Amino acid sequence: MTFQAVIFDMDGVLIDSEPLWHQAEQHILGGLGVDFSKPPLLQSTGLTTASVIAHWYQHQPWPGPLPAQVYQRIIDFVASGITNSGSAKAGLPALLDVIAAAPLKMAVATNSPQLLLDTTLARLNIAHYFTACCHVDLVKHGKPAPDIYLLAAEKLGVAPQHCLVFEDSFAGVTAAKAAGMTVVAIPAAHEWQHSKFDIADHKIRCFTEVDFRQLAALIN
Known part of the structure; x- marks a missing residue:
């Protein structure tokens, strides 16, 4: 071939950039009360950010920001990290x-x-x-x-x-x-x-x- x-x-x-994605999820989703140790667990590497957020919102819904707003926060966090380092x-x-x-x-x-x-x-x-x-x-x-x-x-x-x-x-x-x-x-x-x-x-x-x-x- x-x-x-x-x-x-x-x-x-x-x-x-994978460490930045991990930091973003821990900081933003964790800050909303998501416990990543609770099942159903998720291997998020390679998945879309929207699907990761949807998974946790379905199983551990949080009050306050909608998934679309959380999505933008995560993207902005990662973009800033890429730009800086x-x-x-x-x-x-x-x-x-x-x-x-x-x-x-x-x-x-x-x-x-x-x-x-x-x-x-x-x-x-x-x-x-x-x-x-x-x-x-x-x-x-x-x-x-x-x-x-x-x-x-x-x-x-x-x-x-x-x-x-x-x-x-x-x-x-x-x-x-x-x-x-x-x-x-x-x-x-x-x-x-x-x-x-x-x-x-x-x-x-x-x-x-x-x-x-x-x-x-x-x-x-």
Whole structure:
């Protein structure tokens, strides 16, 4: 299989933002009285923010702000953190340069809203690498549904089977596989051994593990 395009998830793949999401949920939802230790528990990594809020509001409803208002508070919290201290994942700049030199088309497909996509690309100064940028507001269903990956392929003008995807969450890997794409999983350290990532085609710990010669063979 040779590839014509590479699609990146954003949070936890392009940028080390997962700690910010955790802090936002703990600070804002916790401040509203949500007890994250009470069942039904939720693995929120890779899910849409709206679905995370809806889960906790259904099982531990709080008085006061509506879910839509809580959503905006969380987004603003994360956006501020990215603007002030966001940093690219290790090995990302070199990988982007190699792919751009191939040359291959690149896209971002994220479950985050446009504000966070724009904020991240500006903070990392990498917007110029991407032909298409797809955020959750553009699709009816976020990951783990395949919608956003299919949209990215459509915008790139590349068939899904010729797209290579980098994803860190199970929801994202599920979405990309459902779209018919080849997926490289980059699980968080605490999930590295989890069998759920066996559905991915490849698995790496970080971009510094990418074999550029092997990648060049795949994309040429």
